[in-house]
Amino acid sequence: MNPGMPQKVLPGVKQVIAVASGKGGVGKSTVAANLAMALRMKGHSVGLMDADIYGPSVPIMFGLSVDPKTTPFPVEKYGLKLMSMGFMMDPQQAVIWRGPKVAQMVQAFLTQIDWGMLDFLIIDMPPGTGDAQLTLSQSASLTGAVVVTTPGEVSLIDARKGVKMFREVRVPVLGIVENMSYFEDATGKKTPIFGVGGGLKLAQESGVPFLGELPIDPRVAECGDNGEPIVRKYPDSPVAKAYLTLAATVIETASKPTAEALPEVQL
Ligand SMILES: Nc1ncnc2c1ncn2[C@@H]1O[C@H](COP(=O)(O)OP(=O)(O)O)[C@@H](O)[C@H]1O
Numbered sequence: 486m487n488p489g490m491p492q493k494v495l496p497g498v499k500q501v502i503a504v505a506s507g508k509g510g511v512g513k514s515t516v517a518a519n520l521a522m523a524l525r526m527k528g529h530s531v532g533l534m535d536a537d538i539y540g541p542s543v544p545i546m547f548g549l550s551v552d553p554k555t556t557p558f559p560v561e562k563y564g565l566k567l568m569s570m571g572f573m574m575d576p577q578q579a580v581i582w583r584g585p586k587v588a589q590m591v592q593a594f595l596t597q598i599d600w601g602m603l604d605f606l607i608i609d610m611p612p613g614t615g616d617a618q619l620t621l622s623q624s625a626s627l628t629g630a631v632v633v634t635t636p637g638e639v640s641l642i643d644a645r646k647g648v649k650m651f652r653e654v655r656v657p658v659l660g661i662v663e664n665m666s667y668f669e670d671a672t673g674k675k676t677p678i679f680g681v682g683g684g685l686k687l688a689q690e691s692g693v694p695f696l697g698e699l700p701i702d703p704r705v706a707e708c709g710d711n712g713e714p715i716v717r718k719y720p721d722s723p724v725a726k727a728y729l730t731l732a733a734t735v736i737e738t739a740s741k742p743t744a745e746a747l748p749e750v751q752l
Pocket residue numbers: 506508509510511512513514515516542664665699700701702703704705706707709710724
């Protein structure tokens with residue numbers, strides 16, 4: 486491959502949307518999986534690329550047991566096309582890889598898989614803002630990025646770095662999603678567990694849309710472990726409804742001209 490020659494990546498895909506977070510454990514993969522599923526439930530053709538080289542989770546979240554891949558075609562489940570770094574390599578290995586090797590794997594992942602024609606490809610990005618994230622952001626012709634945070638300050642510091650990284654590589658930030666915003670009991674009383682208002686604050690200070698709050702629900706984790714996203718398994722749950730609203734917002738935001746993220750930014 487000649488690095489000087491830009492390759493057409495993901496040729497049949499209309500919108501490529503990265504789901505990112507500064508920090509791991511904030512629910513990035515859960516958001517990516519449920520957003521992909523919600524877009525599918527709204528009638529779009531959707532792929533989900535699990536590019537989290539250090540902690541691939543699509544195989545578990547969709548109950549797939551696939552051997553390391555030799556075919557370039559994604560696996561189909563619930564009408565979604567799925568592909569995971571976890572099919573292609575041993576995540577234990579990636580931890581010790583240097584930047585160029587990471588970039589090479591990511592590049593191969595982007596260019597060698599045949600997604601066919603898709604309305605949306607959702608990319609579950611690796612957490613952080615290192616080589617893998619930069620390579621993906623620069624090479625994947627991203628329509629935009631959705632940044633996931635939890636409400637508290639620690640997660641926010643890292644999410645802020647994520648926003649900054651996308652701006653540096655001129656990828657529009659479609660907005661901030663706050664996950665694990667509160668727990669709602671049977672009486673409808675909402676109790677914040679991990680702090681209050683961080684997502685909105687980050688959106689405001691970054692000048693990007695706030696895409697909404699996702700409640701804490703133990704069934705989210707249960708569904709993730711059992712191979713069926715909550716938006717499909719319990720479509721009437723408040724968290725599923727929040728995902729369907731998020732999908733509608735993403736459809737709308739992704740189709741807009743990207744004026745917000747394109748002005749020069751001070752680095
Ligand atoms: N809204 C939520 N309510 C309850 N559990 C959640 C929620 N979002 C994520 N989780 C759980 O939190 C854990 C971390 O989520 P995950 O999506 O793997 O995070 P990341 O990809 O950011 O590391 C998982 O066990 C997941 O099921």
